[in-house]
Amino acid sequence: MRKKARHFLKTLQSRTSLLLHRQIHMDSSPTERYCYKPILKWNPQVEEYFIQAYGEQHFSRISDALTRPSCYSCIRVNTLKSTSSLVIEKLIAILQERGLQKGMAGGSNNLQSEEELVKESVDVCNGSEPPRIFLETDYVSKCQIPGLDNVVLVKGSGPHAVNYECKGGKSPKEVIVSRKCAEAVLRGAQVYVPGVLACSAHVEKGDSVAVSVAVEQPLTDGGWGANITRGTVLQGSESDPYHFERKGLYIGQGITMLSRPGIFRASEGIAVDMVNRVFRLSSFYELLEGEIFLQNLPSIVAARVLDPQPGERILDMCAAPGGKTTAIAILMKDEGEVIATDRSHNKVHDINKLAAEMGLTCIKSFKLDALKAVYRRKESDTSQILDNVGSANGTPAPQTEAFSNAASDNLNSELTSQCHYDSVVQLNGSRTELKKNIRKKKNGPGRNHTSGGRVEKSQGFLLNSFDRVLLDAPCSALGLRPRLFAGEETVESLRNHAKYQRRMFDQAVQLVRPGGVIVYSTCTINPGENEGLVRYALDTYKFLSLAPQHPKVGGPGLVGSCQLSDGYSEQWLKLGEEDLVQRFDPSSAVDTIGFFIAKFTVGPKDDVPL
Numbered sequence: 001m002r003k004k005a006r007h008f009l010k011t012l013q014s015r016t017s018l019l020l021h022r023q024i025h026m027d028s029s030p031t032e033r034y035c036y037k038p039i040l041k042w043n044p045q046v047e048e049y050f051i052q053a054y055g056e057q058h059f060s061r062i063s064d065a066l067t068r069p070s071c072y073s074c075i076r077v078n079t080l081k082s083t084s085s086l087v088i089e090k091l092i093a094i095l096q097e098r099g100l101q102k103g104m105a106g107g108s109n110n111l112q113s114e115e116e117l118v119k120e121s122v123d124v125c126n127g128s129e130p131p132r133i134f135l136e137t138d139y140v141s142k143c144q145i146p147g148l149d150n151v152v153l154v155k156g157s158g159p160h161a162v163n164y165e166c167k168g169g170k171s172p173k174e175v176i177v178s179r180k181c182a183e184a185v186l187r188g189a190q191v192y193v194p195g196v197l198a199c200s201a202h203v204e205k206g207d208s209v210a211v212s213v214a215v216e217q218p219l220t221d222g223g224w225g226a227n228i229t230r231g232t233v234l235q236g237s238e239s240d241p242y243h244f245e246r247k248g249l250y251i252g253q254g255i256t257m258l259s260r261p262g263i264f265r266a267s268e269g270i271a272v273d274m275v276n277r278v279f280r281l282s283s284f285y286e287l288l289e290g291e292i293f294l295q296n297l298p299s300i301v302a303a304r305v306l307d308p309q310p311g312e313r314i315l316d317m318c319a320a321p322g323g324k325t326t327a328i329a330i331l332m333k334d335e336g337e338v339i340a341t342d343r344s345h346n347k348v349h350d351i352n353k354l355a356a357e358m359g360l361t362c363i364k365s366f367k368l369d370a371l372k373a374v375y376r377r378k379e380s381d382t383s384q385i386l387d388n389v390g391s392a393n394g395t396p397a398p399q400t401e402a403f404s405n406a407a408s409d410n411l412n413s414e415l416t417s418q419c420h421y422d423s424v425v426q427l428n429g430s431r432t433e434l435k436k437n438i439r440k441k442k443n444g445p446g447r448n449h450t451s452g453g454r455v456e457k458s459q460g461f462l463l464n465s466f467d468r469v470l471l472d473a474p475c476s477a478l479g480l481r482p483r484l485f486a487g488e489e490t491v492e493s494l495r496n497h498a499k500y501q502r503r504m505f506d507q508a509v510q511l512v513r514p515g516g517v518i519v520y521s522t523c524t525i526n527p528g529e530n531e532g533l534v535r536y537a538l539d540t541y542k543f544l545s546l547a548p549q550h551p552k553v554g555g556p557g558l559v560g561s562c563q564l565s566d567g568y569s570e571q572w573l574k575l576g577e578e579d580l581v582q583r584f585d586p587s588s589a590v591d592t593i594g595f596f597i598a599k600f601t602v603g604p605k606d607d608v609p610l
């Protein structure tokens with residue numbers, strides 16, 4: 001069966017590649033070649049599944065939208081430090097100055113006058129009607145959706161036709177970049193040295209180059225790959241790597257900041273300054289730090305939908321890099337407790353850095369595997385809770401316990417001055433270990449914790465100990481855009497994501513108190529990870545119900561079920577449930593990433609074995 005499937009896949013892939021190759025050969029005029037018309041490649045079975053879910057035309061629109069960036073940048077304002085109006089004023093001034101500077105340098109039309117930009121973005125914004133979420137007359141404006149007045153939108157524009165200077169039929173000097181690099185460039189980044197794979201011969205600093213991307217192609221072993229030896233010399237001929245496959249994959253024109261040898265010798269820095277882009281989006285890198293946060297609109301909506309209240313205890317289960325965590329803390333006016341966990345040590349460090357940058361003190365972050373988020377007492381465990389309100393036996397204990405390594409540091413008299421989550425003391429380590437911890441606390445963090453504070457580990461939390469839980473689950477990320485390749489996910493890998501998410505959700509259900517709220521979100525268009533999870537949740541836990549969401553920006557969810565040719569079937573929403581979830585469709589007028597939000601209210605858990 002597996003062999004057959006592999007054979008089918010291989011035949012399909014080689015046929016697609018052959019067809020594409022022929023089509024490319026037939027049409028090779030410069031205007032056809034030097035343009036941006038990508039076709040997203042999917043695993044054929046995944047494509048079949050999505051076509052069943054969305055219908056062929058709708059899926060084709062989604063697939064097409066995924067290859068483009070959203071036509072605006074979305075900025076969340078830290079309302080504890082600034083206001084949307086103030087940020088708008090500052091941004092307009094900064095962007096105008098940048099435009100002027102570029103204009104004076106004489107190289108770029110990347111940032112034109114405000115007037116020109118308004119006109120262009122309204123004219124060409126992704127070839128569709130601009131979304132009605134911002135003021136069409138303003139380049140930078142407050143989001144018009146009620147409940148999102150902390151959001152500032154900055155218009156971008158594209159796709160633009162770029163003149164690659166193919167004079168007299170001569171091909172321009174070229175640079176080929178990796179797919180990841182190209183996706184970043186489409187979002188507004190520059191071409192950095194590590195992203196460059198190949199470059200024309202005799203390229204000097206200051207040369208104008210056409211930038212194209214090498215996207216993964218089907219390999220004979222049934223996999224995908226884009227194998228270019230870094231440093232390959234381009235001849236401007238058909239023998240160049242991926243010559244035919246790169247047709248229609250030109251992302252703009254730039255000026256080299258280094259010579260060809262310099263690009264491949266350096267380990268960091270800008271290789272190409274992109275002066276003429278297919279999509280023009282402002283970069284906000286290191287701009288108004290702590291005051292603003294660049295974030296996708298649906299992520300901002302997800303934090304709002306959770307509706308955290310000052311003084312509450314919130315768990316953000318997969319929190320890094322902390323975009324939603326900080327949004328939640330700000331909505332709570334930095335009062336209460338936001339426990340942010342992630343399984344990656346370095347990423348937890350990122351949460352701490354972001355929280356510090358935004359001046360938020362109610363966030364406590366821990367390294368913790370979300371699959372083990374519920375504290376399980378081991379036989380050998382002699383943990384005691386020194387807090388007089390908490391209890392370790394699993395009964396509801398208001399605002400108390402994270403079992404953390406940090407907690408063991410508090411054996412000394414500092415207990416009372418700590419936040420209440422620290423009030424659990426874990427005694428299952430040896431006395432020596434505990435003494436070491438106390439010493440560490442007195443003497444400072446030590447070598448391993450020099451860069452911006454330590455990362456605490458947690459051993460989990462007590463049942464029913466949170467008012468609200470956000471599970472922004474790790475997922476197939478098939479809603480993220482712009483993307484130039486989607487073939488890496490198979491139907492098996494999609495099903496595995498869904499299984500993983502269910503196990504995490506099982507933990508979330510146990511940690512939230514009766515009367516509390518769970519918000520589940522993903523950044524994928526895969527129904528199995530979205531509506532499939534909701535079906536699982538509602539069928540497994542009868543005390544959960546879908547709750548209405550505010551603000552409501554996304555569209556309805558998918559109702560029904562799906563049966564695939566391999567016999568696999570999947571249940572989605574029942575009629576009447578579709579308007580209680582938000583599905584952000586990348587091809588819709590709101591023009592966001594693909595995203596999904598479900599909000600559950602938690603009824604009494606009595607009589608329910610968990």
Ligand SMILES: C[S@@+](CC[C@H](N)C(=O)[O-])C[C@H]1O[C@@H](n2cnc3c(N)ncnc32)[C@H](O)[C@@H]1O
Nearest residue numbers: 318319320321322323324342343369370472474
């Ligand atoms: C979608 S991202 C979260 C984005 C984040 N909520 C934000 O808004 O900034 C998913 C995160 O889940 C984390 N993750 C993956 N598996 C995990 C696990 N088993 N336990 C905890 N975190 C996990 C990843 O490290 C990643 O940071």
